[in-house]
Amino acid sequence: MLVLLPPSEGKASSGRGAPLKPESLSLPGLADARAAVLDELVELCAADEEKACEVLGLSEGLRGEVAKNTELRTAGARPAGEIYTGVLYDALGLSSLDAAAKRRAARSLLVFSGLWGAVRVTDRIPSYRCSMGVRLPGLGALGGHWRTAMASVLPEVAGGGLVLDLRSSAYAAAWKPKGEIAGRTAGVRVLHAPTRKVVSHFNKATKGRIVRALLSAGVAPKGPAELVESLRDLGYVVEVEAPARAGQAWSLDVLVDEIH
Numbered sequence: 001m002l003v004l005l006p007p008s009e010g011k012a013s014s015g016r017g018a019p020l021k022p023e024s025l026s027l028p029g030l031a032d033a034r035a036a037v038l039d040e041l042v043e044l045c046a047a048d049e050e051k052a053c054e055v056l057g058l059s060e061g062l063r064g065e066v067a068k069n070t071e072l073r074t075a076g077a078r079p080a081g082e083i084y085t086g087v088l089y090d091a092l093g094l095s096s097l098d099a100a101a102k103r104r105a106a107r108s109l110l111v112f113s114g115l116w117g118a119v120r121v122t123d124r125i126p127s128y129r130c131s132m133g134v135r136l137p138g139l140g141a142l143g144g145h146w147r148t149a150m151a152s153v154l155p156e157v158a159g160g161g162l163v164l165d166l167r168s169s170a171y172a173a174a175w176k177p178k179g180e181i182a183g184r185t186a187g188v189r190v191l192h193a194p195t196r197k198v199v200s201h202f203n204k205a206t207k208g209r210i211v212r213a214l215l216s217a218g219v220a221p222k223g224p225a226e227l228v229e230s231l232r233d234l235g236y237v238v239e240v241e242a243p244a245r246a247g248q249a250w251s252l253d254v255l256v257d258e259i260h
Helices: 028-047 049-056 064-070 087-092 099-108 142-158 179-183 200-217 224-233
Strands: 002-005 109-113 117-120 163-165 185-192 237-241 250-256
Touching: 002 200, 028 049, 028 064, 028 117, 028 142, 049 064, 087 200, 099 109, 099 200, 117 142, 179 185, 185 200, 185 224, 200 224, 200 250, 224 237, 224 250
Parallel strands: 002 109, 002 163, 163 185, 185 250
Antiparallel strands: 109 117, 237 250
């Protein structure tokens, strides 16, 4: 099982560990694309703070993120699973998983990123600010920048099993499973059952809980149909829309009564 996750806007501080070693990151086929983003981002933030704030979409209160980006090569690095601290990651609670579940997380979780493309939760990275929706002056839209590199790397990473896609639309733009891989991919929405509306906060939290439940239970569904059975066994109410034709992903709606 491969689980595709978005990053979080909120991130922990880099800390005082050893700095980034780009060559140590997973998915080495993304190295050149990573270097291109890193080089331009650091240069932009070091040269023109006002321009960097504009490009990165930062408010006045987040101006300090620009200075942080200038130090990406020298700042301490920590496992990505510790850097990302948003709602989904709080609910996932990687640090409190048992040892077996942590090993499963290391193998199966892949976090998409405007700066790194995609990383494992064990990859050591510094704290940064660069969303997938950013358009850098030189490289252009990051979703488009990553698309070519991802197309050559991700099919092998996906292997032959289930792909559980929990990314937001901005990050899904960087790689869309196609063909046979799409047929074993399941996208998930979380709906408030009484209103059948997506509510951002509990959508993210529920996705985090779903991943935690699958990892903790040691469940490894081989495809979308088996995933539906596994989620129902774990107590979730799931509605399914199977693909209308070959080469399309499955769509799953998880219904939640309470917003928390």
